[in-house]
Amino acid sequence: MGLLSPQDEATLKNHLSVITLPVQLVLFTQAFGGSESGDVAKQILNEIASLNDKITVVEKSFVLDTEDKAKYKIDKAPAIVILSDGINTRMRLYGAPTGYEFVGLVEAIIVAGTSKIDLDPETMKWIQAVDKPTHIQVFSTPT
């Protein structure tokens, strides 16, 4: 049984219909010693990908795929890296994307799939003026 209800699927499919660019969701999980959340993350991503043919899921091993881990700077799992037409958007999610993280994931997929950022023009100016590496970590919980 899917995690999303048929009604949620219909709503989500409609939200995702604005996507014009291919979006790859790169999922890093641990087969051994990993938590159940890796399986939940995989199921959620597959359900999202089934709603729009521009979205694909690429599975990677946190243990074996060391080159990819280094490329995307992944230091814990489960981790989801969002690519826009193969380009790293530098938006990553750690843990199963349920609750608030699910909303964030969908928003990130839409940004990656449309190249449109829904921010105030003045805020965009501040962000574009950043000239040094900046690492933002947002902690949330499922409920």
Add this chain to the structure above:
Amino acid sequence: MAAANELITADAIEATEFMDLSRKYHVTGVPKTIVNETIEIMGALPEQMFVRQALDLPDPPEAT
């Protein structure tokens, strides 16, 4: 923010899954944002206020 500037990386972290990190950053409520290990933002803020704090920009002059 990450999508708008290639120098920015944005991580969304499930706090209960990564308890060691939550302890490290003293996450006692969510959402909590940490920028470059130094700036802490508690709660959800309006867009401009959040970006100002995250980028350590000065407060806007008060309206007269």
